Amino acid sequence: MQDDLMLIxxxxxxxxxxxxxxxxxxxxxxxxxxxxxxxxxxxTVDYYGAPTPLTQxxxxxxxxxxxxxxxxxxxxxxxxxxxxIIAANIGINPQNDGILIRLFLxxxxxxxxxxxxxxxxxxxxxxxxxxxxxxxxAIEGIKKLQKEGLSEDTAKDAEADVQVMTDKHIAxxxxxxxxxxxxxxxx
Numbered sequence: 001m002q003d004d005l006m007l008i009x010x011x012x013x014x015x016x017x018x019x020x021x022x023x024x025x026x027x028x029x030x031x032x033x034x035x036x037x038x039x040x041x042x043x044t045v046d047y048y049g050a051p052t053p054l055t056q057x058x059x060x061x062x063x064x065x066x067x068x069x070x071x072x073x074x075x076x077x078x079x080x081x082x083x084x085i086i087a088a089n090i091g092i093n094p095q096n097d098g099i100l101i102r103l104f105l106x107x108x109x110x111x112x113x114x115x116x117x118x119x120x121x122x123x124x125x126x127x128x129x130x131x132x133x134x135x136x137x138a139i140e141g142i143k144k145l146q147k148e149g150l151s152e153d154t155a156k157d158a159e160a161d162v163q164v165m166t167d168k169h170i171a172x173x174x175x176x177x178x179x180x181x182x183x184x185x186x187x
Contacts, residue, residue, distance in 0.1 A: 124177035
């Protein structure tokens with residue numbers, strides 16, 4: 001019985017860590033005014049008929065604070081990479097000079113910064129919903145064990161532990177979102 005209880009709590013903790021990790025990954029994709037190759041994560045290029053991540057067909061580097069350069073390993077990949085960036089709709093038009101592709105990140109306007117902050121807050125809210133769903137599943141598992149013979153005091157303690165874990169992870173989400181918001185709003 002205690003092993004099952006520990007398993008439920010450990011699963012909840014692992015799932016909450018994964019939700020935080022996913023949030024961190026999503027927040028790196030939100031542009032904060034300076035060039036960051038991670039905004040291209042998730043873009044796939046048609047590489048001889050197979051969808052392939054952009055980073056596996058080209059070298060992505062930072063030329064300066066507002067410019068990314070993409071150097072394909074094969075010259076014939078310039079057009080597919082350019083099409084993939086346009087299709088990804090990241091708000092940046094690629095400039096192809098026949099050798100490499102340059103992405104000039106325009107300075108963020110106040111309105112655009114606010115849009116990014118809304119996106120960050122939306123990602124944070126989705127992470128909070130995921131954490132709350134994990135908490136709900138863990139508490140349901142604890143109640144099921146209680147029906148199978150787990151003592152009421154032990155069940156209440158376990159539920160309190162899950163709630164403390166939930167509060168800690170939600171505070172961490174808020175901290176990540178606030179840090180990203182400060183980064184976006186800094187001029």
